Amino acid sequence: MPSTAALHRLANPARLARLSGAILPWTAxxxxxxxxxxxxxxLLVAPADYQQGESVRxxxxxxxxxxxxxxxxxxxxxxxxxxxxxxxxxxxLTGKAAAPxxxxxxxxxxxxxxxxxxxxxGTWWVWDARLTSVLILFFLYLGYMSLWQAIEDPQxxxxxxxxxxxxxxxxxxxxxxxxxxxxxxxxxxSILRADGPTIHSxxxxxxxxxxxxxxxxxxTVLIIRMRRELAARRLRAWRALQATE
Amino acid sequence: MxxxxxxxxxxxxxxxxxxxxxxxxxxxxxxxxxxxxxxxVRALRRDERALAxxxxxxxxxxxxxxSGGEP
Numbered sequence: 537m538p539s540t541a542a543l544h545r546l547a548n549p550a551r552l553a554r555l556s557g558a559i560l561p562w563t564a565x566x567x568x569x570x571x572x573x574x575x576x577x578x579l580l581v582a583p584a585d586y587q588q589g590e591s592v593r594x595x596x597x598x599x600x601x602x603x604x605x606x607x608x609x610x611x612x613x614x615x616x617x618x619x620x621x622x623x624x625x626x627x628x629l630t631g632k633a634a635a636p637x638x639x640x641x642x643x644x645x646x647x648x649x650x651x652x653x654x655x656x657x658g659t660w661w662v663w664d665a666r667l668t669s670v671l672i673l674f675f676l677y678l679g680y681m682s683l684w685q686a687i688e689d690p691q692x693x694x695x696x697x698x699x700x701x702x703x704x705x706x707x708x709x710x711x712x713x714x715x716x717x718x719x720x721x722x723x724x725x726s727i728l729r730a731d732g733p734t735i736h737s738x739x740x741x742x743x744x745x746x747x748x749x750x751x752x753x754x755x756t757v758l759i760i761r762m763r764r765e766l767a768a769r770r771l772r773a774w775r776a777l778q779a780t781e
Numbered sequence: 782m783x784x785x786x787x788x789x790x791x792x793x794x795x796x797x798x799x800x801x802x803x804x805x806x807x808x809x810x811x812x813x814x815x816x817x818x819x820x821x822v823r824a825l826r827r828d829e830r831a832l833a834x835x836x837x838x839x840x841x842x843x844x845x846x847x848s849g850g851e852p
Contacts, residue, residue: 575807579793579807580793584797589797589798589799590796590797590798590799590803591796591797591799591802591803593803593807594802594803594806597806597807597810598806601810636817636821637817640813640814640817643813644809644810644813644814647809647810648806648809648810651802651803651805651806651809652802652806655799655802753814756818757817757818757821760818760821760822760825761821761824761825763825764821764824764825764828767825767828767829767831767832768828770832771831771832774832774835
């Protein structure tokens with residue numbers, strides 16, 4: 537199939553290294569600019585909420601982190617599926633490089649949510665469907681990462697981690713719809729909903745800028761980590777060769 | 782003039798009484814994101830240095846092998 541051949545050419549490690557080297561300065565620059573402007577708007581320009589007061593500013597770091605936590609997991613699952621089905625080595629590597637970034641975003645979502653929950657709901661934590669399913673997402677990331685760590689043979693490790701990632705996909709719709717299916721303190725979606733955003737435009741702008749900044753951050757760190765995985769693989773291959781000589 | 786800007790800066794820091802929640806939220810976010818970047822860059826540099834220390838010709842041959850024999 538010509539399209540598969542093209543895909544494989546694109547996924548060639550040497551080509552990936554060249555391509556990523558060309559993109560990296562742009563994504564890094566975009567991250568700094570987007571997060572800089574986003575933080576300025578979030579902290580200084582966006583108004584206080586009429587109900588939540590200044591505490592609403594936590595939304596600008598919390599909501600995009602939660603979005604990214606889900607998006608990165610979806611990418612992890614897609615990479616895992618292609619690793620298992622097509623056995624493409626770069627798919628494995630993408631998942632391995634992405635997981636710690638997804639875990640970091642999940643940790644940010646949990647921590648900032650807790651800091652927002654205390655003044656608004658009167659509690660740091662509640663075992664409801666939304667919070668619990670996001671905590672499970674965090675453990676799925678950690679589980680994926682520890683499988684890579686625990687199993688010596690990279691092929692076996694990659695297969696076990698990919699299978700865990702695929703099983704964990706069930707958790708994604710549960711997180712998304714938890715606020716509709718169960719009673720919860722957490723508010724329902726106000727941006728990604730069928731009838732359009734219900735959030736005031738004064739909040740929407742900074743929120744989207746921060747989300748784009750998080751996305752650029754993700755791409756930047758993903759490239760760095762993928763390059764590192766490639767270097768680590770070369771080191772392993774070299775050492776294996778040395779051991780046989 | 783100076784007094785007023787000092788006051789408005791104090792007001793900004795106070796976050797309408799929510800300073801104890803808003804600043805830790807932004808702080809935790811910054812620490813986790815910066816920590817991730819620093820850790821990732823350090824790991825990359827360490828492995829690239831280790832590779833560079835090897836015979837460069839050998840390293841190039843490994844490159845070719847890793848990319849499926851393509852030059």
